[in-house]
Amino acid sequence: xxQKPLVNKQGQTEEQYLRxxxxxxxxxxxxxxxxxxxxxxxxxxxxxxxxxxKSLKILLVKRGEHPYLGQWALxxxxxxxxxxxxxxxxxxxxxxxxxxxxxxxxxxxxxxxxRDPRTRVISTSYMxxxxxxxxxxxAGDDADEAEWFRLEDKWLKETKTKTPDGTVTEKWVELRLxxxxxELSATIKLTKTISGKIVRETREIVETNRIAFDHxxxxxxxxxxxxxxxxxxxxxxxxxxxxFTLGELQQVYEVILGKELLAAAFRRxxxxxxxxxxxxxxxxxxxxxxxxRFNPExxxxx
Amino acid sequence: xxQKPLVNKQGQTEEQYLRxxxxxxxxxxxxxxxxxxxxxxxxxxxxxxxxxxKSLKILLVKRGEHPYLGQWALxxxxxxxxxxxxxxxxxxxxxxxxxxxxxxxxxxxxxxxxRDPRTRVISTSYMxxxxxxxxxxxAGDDADEAEWFRLEDKWLKETKTKTPDGTVTEKWVELRLxxxxxELSATIKLTKTISGKIVRETREIVETNRIAFDHxxxxxxxxxxxxxxxxxxxxxxxxxxxxFTLGELQQVYEVILGKELLAAAFRRxxxxxxxxxxxxxxxxxxxxxxxxRFNPExxxxx
DNA sequence: TCAATAGTGTCTTTAAGACAATATGTG
DNA sequence: CACATATTGTCTTAAAGACACTATTGA
Numbered sequence: 001x002x003q004k005p006l007v008n009k010q011g012q013t014e015e016q017y018l019r020x021x022x023x024x025x026x027x028x029x030x031x032x033x034x035x036x037x038x039x040x041x042x043x044x045x046x047x048x049x050x051x052x053x054k055s056l057k058i059l060l061v062k063r064g065e066h067p068y069l070g071q072w073a074l075x076x077x078x079x080x081x082x083x084x085x086x087x088x089x090x091x092x093x094x095x096x097x098x099x100x101x102x103x104x105x106x107x108x109x110x111x112x113x114x115r116d117p118r119t120r121v122i123s124t125s126y127m128x129x130x131x132x133x134x135x136x137x138x139a140g141d142d143a144d145e146a147e148w149f150r151l152e153d154k155w156l157k158e159t160k161t162k163t164p165d166g167t168v169t170e171k172w173v174e175l176r177l178x179x180x181x182x183e184l185s186a187t188i189k190l191t192k193t194i195s196g197k198i199v200r201e202t203r204e205i206v207e208t209n210r211i212a213f214d215h216x217x218x219x220x221x222x223x224x225x226x227x228x229x230x231x232x233x234x235x236x237x238x239x240x241x242x243x244f245t246l247g248e249l250q251q252v253y254e255v256i257l258g259k260e261l262l263a264a265a266f267r268r269x270x271x272x273x274x275x276x277x278x279x280x281x282x283x284x285x286x287x288x289x290x291x292x293r294f295n296p297e298x299x300x301x302x
Numbered sequence: 303x304x305q306k307p308l309v310n311k312q313g314q315t316e317e318q319y320l321r322x323x324x325x326x327x328x329x330x331x332x333x334x335x336x337x338x339x340x341x342x343x344x345x346x347x348x349x350x351x352x353x354x355x356k357s358l359k360i361l362l363v364k365r366g367e368h369p370y371l372g373q374w375a376l377x378x379x380x381x382x383x384x385x386x387x388x389x390x391x392x393x394x395x396x397x398x399x400x401x402x403x404x405x406x407x408x409x410x411x412x413x414x415x416x417r418d419p420r421t422r423v424i425s426t427s428y429m430x431x432x433x434x435x436x437x438x439x440x441a442g443d444d445a446d447e448a449e450w451f452r453l454e455d456k457w458l459k460e461t462k463t464k465t466p467d468g469t470v471t472e473k474w475v476e477l478r479l480x481x482x483x484x485e486l487s488a489t490i491k492l493t494k495t496i497s498g499k500i501v502r503e504t505r506e507i508v509e510t511n512r513i514a515f516d517h518x519x520x521x522x523x524x525x526x527x528x529x530x531x532x533x534x535x536x537x538x539x540x541x542x543x544x545x546f547t548l549g550e551l552q553q554v555y556e557v558i559l560g561k562e563l564l565a566a567a568f569r570r571x572x573x574x575x576x577x578x579x580x581x582x583x584x585x586x587x588x589x590x591x592x593x594x595r596f597n598p599e600x601x602x603x604x
Numbered sequence: 605t606c607a608a609t610a611g612t613g614t615c616t617t618t619a620a621g622a623c624a625a626t627a628t629g630t631g
Numbered sequence: 632c633a634c635a636t637a638t639t640g641t642c643t644t645a646a647a648g649a650c651a652c653t654a655t656t657g658a
Contacts, residue, residue, distance in 0.1 A: 006371045017368035021420045027383045028330035031413075031424055048658075049608050066319035069308045081329045081422055085413030103500055109411040109426045111333075111387030119325040120383055122333055122424075124411045160602070167602050197539040197596040198405055232534075237499040247609070265647055267611075286609040287655035294499040300462070300469050350631080351635050549636070566639075567620055588636040589628035 029111075029120040033088045034076035034215065035059070036107065036125060036222040037097065039132040040239050040252050041148070049285035054251045057132070057148040058177065058219065059096060060184075067117045068212035072177075072184055074219075075146065076123070089126040096146055098136045103129040103238035107222055115214050125218050127225065129238035149177035149184065153223060153258075156187065166195030172206065175220055185209045186216030230256050234273060237294045245281050245289040246270065273298045331413075331422040335391045336378035336517070337361070338409065338427060338524040339399065341434040342541050342554050343450070351587035356553045359434070359450040360479065360521065361398060362486075369419045370514035374479075374486055376521075377448065378425070391428040398448055400438050405431040405540035409524055417516050427520050429528065431540035451479035451486065455525060455560075458489065468497030474508065477518055477525075487511045488518030532558050536575060539596045547583050547591040548572065575600045 005013045012020070037059040042052040060072040075096045079088040086104070094100055104126055111122040156172035169192040177184040186208040193200045208216045230236050236252055250266050275295045280288040307315045314322070339361040344354040362374040377398045381390040388406070396402055406428055413424040458474035471494040479486040488510040495502045510518045532538050538554055552568050577597045582590040 006368075008367050008371055012368065014368040014371065018419055026332055026380045029333050029381070029383070030325070030328055031331050031333065047608090049656095051609075065310050066308075066314065066316040069310055069316065078328045079331070079413065079424075081331070082415060084415055085411060085424065101497060101500055104502075106410060108408060109387060111381065111426070113384055113386055117320055118323045122381075122387065124413070167598065169602065194598055194601050195403060196598070197536075197542070198403055199536075199601055200406075234499075234501075240499070245610085262648065262650085263610080264612075264650085268647080283657075284609075285657050286607075287611080289610055296469065296496055296498070299496050299501055300471065349635090353636075547637085564621065564623085565637080566623080569638075570620080584629070586636075587630045588634070589638080591637055 027120075029122045030116075031079045031085075032076055032121055032123045033079060033085060033092060034074040034110075034123050034125045034218060035089060035092050035096070036074060036127045036218065037093065037130060038127065038151075038222075038226065038239070039130045039135065039148070040255060041132045051247065051251065051284075054248075054255045055150045056152075056255050058151045059146055060149055060177070061096070062145040062147070063212055071210045071212040072147075072149075072182070073212035074125075074215045085124050086126075089124075089128075093126075093128050097128075097130060099130055099134060103235060105235075107225060108218075110214060110218065112214070125222065127222050129235055131239060131241050133241040147179055147182070149179050149182070151219070151223065152176045152178075153220070166193060168193050173220060175211075175216055175223075177211070177219075182210070184211050186211050186220075188217060188220045190220075227257060234294075234299065237273075240294070243277060243279065243291040243293055245291060246274070247289055249274075249292075329422075331424045332418075333381045333387075334378055334423055334425045335381060335387060335394060336376040336412075336425050336427045336520060337391060337394050337398070338376060338429045338520065339395065339432060340429065340453075340524075340528065340541070341432045341437065341450070342557060343434045353549065353553065353586075356550075356557045357452045358454075358557050360453045361448055362451055362479070363398070364447040364449070365514055373512045373514040374449075374451075374484070375514035376427075376517045387426050388428075391426075391430075395428075395430050399430075399432060401432055401436060405537060407537075409527060410520075412516060412520065414516070427524065429524050431537055433541060433543050435543040449481055449484070451481050451484070453521070453525065454478045454480075455522070468495060470495050475522060477513075477522055479513070479521075484512070486513050488513050488522075490519060490522045492522075529559060536596075536601065539575075542596070545579060545581065545593040545595055547593060548576070549591055551576075551594075 007013055008017060039057050040054050041057050043055055045052040059075060061075050063069055063071055063073050076092055079085060083091065089104060090100065093102060093104065107125045107127050109122060109124045113120065115121055154174045156174050158169065158171045161168045171190045173188050173190060175186045175188065187206040189204045189206050191202045191204065203217050203220065205214060205216050230253060236249065239252055240249060246267055249270060250261055250263065254261055273295055274292040277291045277293060279291040281291060282288045309315055310319060341359050342356050343359050345357055347354040361377060363377050365371055365373055365375050378394055381387060385393065391406060392402065395404060395406065409427045409429050411424060411426045415422065417423055456476045458476050460471065460473045463470045473492045475490050475492060477488045477490065489508040491506045491508050493504045493506065505519050505522065507516060507518050532555060538551065541554055542551060548569055551572060552563055552565065556562055575597055576594040579593045579595060581593040583593060584590045
């Protein structure tokens with residue numbers, strides 16, 4: 001059974017239509033990917049008995065070109081015509097960290113007009129989580145200076161206003177990104193509008209100090225997502241080395257969530273997700289702790 | 303204190319750089335938004351005593367042009383140079399449904415090469431939830447035929463393979479979109495690769511029947527997200543009319559989750575999210591049920 | 605010895621699951 | 632009155648929070 005070829009209103013077949021299709025009829029934006037690369041590293045601790053406190057780090061690169069010359073930006077770049085968004089993200093990640101097989105998740109696509117003073121740029125942000133012990137040193141890696149920054153946030157204030165349209169809650173959050181040499185900061189305003197049953201959330205940069213583009217907003221958003229997901233998924237393991245103690249794992253949860261957890265409950269919660277080894281972490285000035293590894297069968301369940 | 307203007311390696315100030323910036327140096331993709339507009343509608347029920355069963359619906363438009371001429375696609379379109387992604391999404395939503403103040407959430411950005419036979423197209427998908435009782439009839443609304451389709455999915459099979467790289471789990475899901483006139487379907491393969499602690503998930507269209515582009519993949523993804531989010535957020539209320547009974551609310555949860563819930567537990571769970579009214583739904587051949595409305599204070603808490 | 609963490613036991617609190625029992629309008 | 636849903640009560644189960652108690656090391 002032969003089928004009559006489908007034609008459009010101009011009488012064209014699909015083949016004819018595609019041959020004459022003018023791809024330039026719509027003005028096109030540039031498309032980039034921006035990478036939010038997180039890791040958790042140990043800080044120095046003078047007291048030999050105490051555990052080294054951990055801190056959440058994010059990778060930034062110093063801009064060597066206008067705009068925002070000399071300021072710090074998320075690593076990223078243009079998506080080339082023959083690679084998918086995810087391929088572009090993995091390529092950027094590899095050039096910055098020399099790692100592959102890394103946790104990678106698409107977060108959000110930022111498409112406001114005027115995000116970039118050069119031209120219309122739409123940017124898809126990806127979050128990557130890396131185990132800091134697997135990281136090669138960056139030294140001489142590349143021309144652009146990539147550095148890790150300690151990331152912290154702080155609640156500044158919150159207001160709640162009743163308007164005819166509903167209730168508007170505004171929260172100001174301060175980000176602080178610090179380094180041996182640099183201290184960056186930004187203030188983000190989160191606006192939640194409740195009108196009837198519809199809730200809308202927006203974020204806005206109130207002030208930024210040496211953080212390029214709208215990247216402070218992206219960082220704040222990613223931090224929020226990381227916090228959310230660590231509670232109901234197993235992404236924390238992507239931040240851990242092959243072997244870790246339950247105390248270290250708990251520290252990672254604590255530094256991301258920004259609060260202390262009860263050890264007993266934490267151990268119950270992760271019990272099925274990890275496998276015991278017969279190795280111990282010793283020479284720590286206190287009872288040695290058992291090393292564990294991730295239990296892949298936990299993920300294969302169901 | 304005056305500051306020396308920053309210059310790049312070519313000695314240009316930011317102003318000079320931007321004036322000479324060549325926006326065409328990178329090949330640019332087209333950018334579109336695609337809308338996943340969901341609602342829940344009543345089906346007809348012959349038995350006067352029984353509640354009318356509800357079904358989940360999604361809005362599709364029939365393509366009047368190549369490619370995929372005559373097939374059904376998600377409503378959407380190109381993002382114009384002077385609107386943000388969200389503005390484009392709201393514009394598309396309004397032209398299709400004549401509604402604004404609707405729940406709208408960015409879902410995912412699809413950027414595979416070859417998604418669209420015309421040219422490189424990157425598409426950001428947005429999920430919108432509408433209350434079907436507020437919907438105007440579509441008749442004569444627009445030239446393109448927009449129609450609601452009942453959406454159902456079914457698990458076909460699942461395989462689990464151990465490879466040197468880790469464990470690969472493949473699941474086949476069938477989508478079925480039906481209408482008085484049309485019956486569309488698609489099979490999606492979900493692949494989950496567990497290598498060490500890294501889990502990666504991809505989806506692939508195995509077969510589609512009259513669903514344009516890669517939209518079947520988008521629909522399956524959105525359905526998964528809708529299911530996930532209805533459990534831990536309050537998006538279900540965006541699908542409800544102003545007044546509803548707890549039984550109706552439960553039906554909405556049930557049709558989205560695809561399983562029955564226990565009424566007692568359900569009522570406990572939503573108790574703080576709703577406000578009693580003094581009105582009753584009567585004439586139903588059984589005990590009348592109280593009408594409730596959404597409790598905005600629930601969202602304002604914390 | 606003791607500071608500091610590792611690891612366990614158990615009681616309490618809270619949420620969810622299961623299901624029985626009671627309530628009530630309409631044909 | 633019987634049907635079908637509405638609504639509440641209560642017992643069970645599971646998870647989380649709180650906290651005390653024991654274990655073990657290195658300087």
